[in-house]
Amino acid sequence: MSDTDDLRSNPRFLRRAVQHVREFEQAFSALLELCNFTAQLRAMAGSDLPDEVLAGYASLPAVTPRANVSDEEWVAAKARCSRTGGRVSHLPDITGVQISRGGFSDPANPFEMWITVTQPHSIVTPDDILAATEHTIGVIESMADRVDVAGEISVEDMHPLVWGAARGQWRIELYREAVSSAVGAVIDHVRQLTGRADLDDKDVFTQAFSQSSPKQGAPRLRWPGNEQDQTVASMNRGLLGFSTGIQAAIRNPVIHDRTQLPAQEAAERLAALSLLATWVENCILDRGDAST
Template sequence: MESRTNSDYLEFLGDRLDKFSSTFEEFMTHHVENTGFGGIAVGMAPAVLPKDGADKARVRALTDQLNHLAGALMDLSNVTQVRMTAPGAGVLDPFVNWQRMLEPKPLLDAGVVRSCCLQAAGRLEGLQAKAAALSSPNIEPSLLHPLVWAAAQRLWNDGHLRQAVAASAEAVSGQMKQLIGRNNASDTSLWQQAFAAADPQEGKPRLRWPGDVDDQDVKTMQSGLLSFAPGVNMVIRNPATHVSADFTEQDGLEQLATLSILAKFLDRCVVVSVDGVTSAAVPPEVPAPADESNRLTTREDG
């Protein structure tokens, strides 16, 4: 990813720039600026001179810290386009070259360093806002169907990605079985029978998409669910339960999202029994997750 649109890297640069600025200000408490009226050999002597009685050990430590931070900020000038031009020296990176103010015939002074830090900080804010606007949307676990995330949460956060998906799939199938009051066939078969176009039979109620049965959109949803629901069971639940091939975090995220879609569709369906009685599907009661787990823990989170 290009560094100017990478939110994490921009945040890193912003953090190091803050530390550089605060360390620089402490460094300057041990020095005086040799510029303007009253300066000594301005333009020839260093632009910054040590104060009488300055703590030399502390100055050395601060110098080391600034050089370390300047190294971490080696890309800052390119990312923010904050540079300076010095006669005879061309274009300079003011962060990496901050120490040039301590040399005879200095190419910059403390005021320039401060000004560049402020300008770079402002540009980083703008770049971070732009990066956030351009970033791809993330899947928020708290917005997945609660039945899906409640079943997956603990296993996922423990690193058991495949098992987490399998548990979620079982939970969604379990909700379907509860709605139709059946558990006497395979899950795939029960999904197919639940959404079958045939009329309900004794002991075999159907799940129907709500609305006028003659409406084309309702027919389309009903037909789609007849394919989608058993298909999800076959291509997500079965492999997650029985296959031990490689399983990535992205695989898991996509499959949990698919199960969430199915669970939300299931909530909207109505149950139609053989006597024509229609009842709305009742969403399952799922305990609310603790605040600390209302987020997706990735492997990088540990």
């Protein structure tokens, strides 16, 4: 998985990216407020001008500073655009939003090419930059909506076992398959911990968290601490009930029902699996009389 793919699914990064794009948009809009637009000047001059005059307009920058704008003000406005544009210059690689230019085979990065509107023979227009900026914001917000389905807690914050198994399908929006892979990973992990390769998936949790004493070839996973302690006893009962509930209400439906899950419902199931994986990580393996 590339760094770019990781950023596309990182809700914190995406929220910051939207903010940074808006800061660029504000800086660029502030620059334009200082400008005359060459296209407007040409339209005001009329279309009956000699060819050499029309050619002169074509060679001008798309925008030029108004006469009452000082050099210091102009330089400062461009510096703000350069600074804010630099923060987001990598985003076209993530969003795919670029500007197509007539006569050029390669599209333009709007956050790098904005400066050309202030240069002779401008190859993009201010409207191109603003439209690409808004499009970028829309694409990033859409990405954030898909991955940030659990508020401040994202799917990437799930237990590594769960997210590692679900990540590939989640990123292509196969949410049912992501949950199926995650529950399978937890079952396989518990099977490996207890050495019960002989068990079907449906029996792994009931055997691992069984309240009966462990025996040869059938160890149990137990919450650490004195078994007579009320909290420890409660956790051991809860682990059995919670894990078998996951088996019945999460694993079985995604295996037998091919209906696709909405992202929110899938995230809730991953959260339950993440909690179980965390509890399993805290458990000890009880072999009975044998050493753990």
